[in-house]
Amino acid sequence: MPKPYQVQDKYFQLAKDKGYRARSAFKLLEIQEKFRLLKPGQTIVDLGAAPGSFLQIIAEIVGQRGRVFGVDLQVIDPFDEPNVKTLVADIFDKDQVMDILKASGFEKVDGVTSDLAPKTSGIKDLDTGLSAELTDQAFYLSTLLLKQGGFFVGKIFEGSEFQKVLKRVKGRFREVKVFKPDSSRDRSYETYIVALGFLGDRIKT
Numbered sequence: 149m150p151k152p153y154q155v156q157d158k159y160f161q162l163a164k165d166k167g168y169r170a171r172s173a174f175k176l177l178e179i180q181e182k183f184r185l186l187k188p189g190q191t192i193v194d195l196g197a198a199p200g201s202f203l204q205i206i207a208e209i210v211g212q213r214g215r216v217f218g219v220d221l222q223v224i225d226p227f228d229e230p231n232v233k234t235l236v237a238d239i240f241d242k243d244q245v246m247d248i249l250k251a252s253g254f255e256k257v258d259g260v261t262s263d264l265a266p267k268t269s270g271i272k273d274l275d276t277g278l279s280a281e282l283t284d285q286a287f288y289l290s291t292l293l294l295k296q297g298g299f300f301v302g303k304i305f306e307g308s309e310f311q312k313v314l315k316r317v318k319g320r321f322r323e324v325k326v327f328k329p330d331s332s333r334d335r336s337y338e339t340y341i342v343a344l345g346f347l348g349d350r351i352k353t
């Protein structure tokens with residue numbers, strides 16, 4: 149049986165104590181501990197970035213030589229760091245997202261992270277379907293944004309579309325793993341696709 153959902157769980161309190169804007173911070177920290185994707189000096193785009201805890205972690209690791217761009221439907225409270233930029237946009241509006249990123253000099257990037265999530269209804273098929281659409285779009289944007297060799301990390305709720313999205317991602321990256329951080333709630337279907345070594349224009353069959 150899944151554990152009952154506790155709104156103020158251990159990670160919620162830990163995030164508060166450590167000054168992170170959301171408990172999601174711990175998911176990215178676990179992904180980073182396992183895969184060591186983020187490095188000083190990198191340029192990263194974070195999709196579904198509000199309120200900004202992924203951005204906090206990324207900004208800390210890439211440092212002053214690196215740059216981070218967060219995109220969300222919601223306004224993200226500004227950061228003090230000058231190398232963190234944010235944009236209010238719908239990720240399905242590809243032209244708007246790409247134009248603004250390009251205008252800000254984010255033409256080719258080292259990594260794309262996505263913690264995008266739909267507003268959940270509690271209806272599993274609906275929620276997992278919407279999550280798969282978001283992750284598929286994040287993956288598509290990553291193929292436009294990434295340098296060859298770059299990485300993509302995308303949250304997805306496991307459901308009937310999961311394998312299809314995973315297969316598409318596998319076609320464009322050297323190595324693809326599925327990773328569920330401990331800090332993802334036990335009751336949740338959420339997991340992360342971690343894709344390494346973007347192949348550029350090559351497509352694996």
Ligand SMILES: C[S@@+](CC[C@H](N)C(=O)[O-])C[C@H]1O[C@@H](n2cnc3c(N)ncnc32)[C@H](O)[C@@H]1O
Nearest residue numbers: 172196198199200201202220221238239263265
């Ligand atoms: C779980 S939250 C992200 C938390 C964030 N990673 C952090 O660490 O603070 C998911 C976000 O996805 C955003 N989102 C959902 N659909 C979106 C869309 N179509 N375009 C842009 N953002 C979207 C939501 O507004 C929400 O802020």
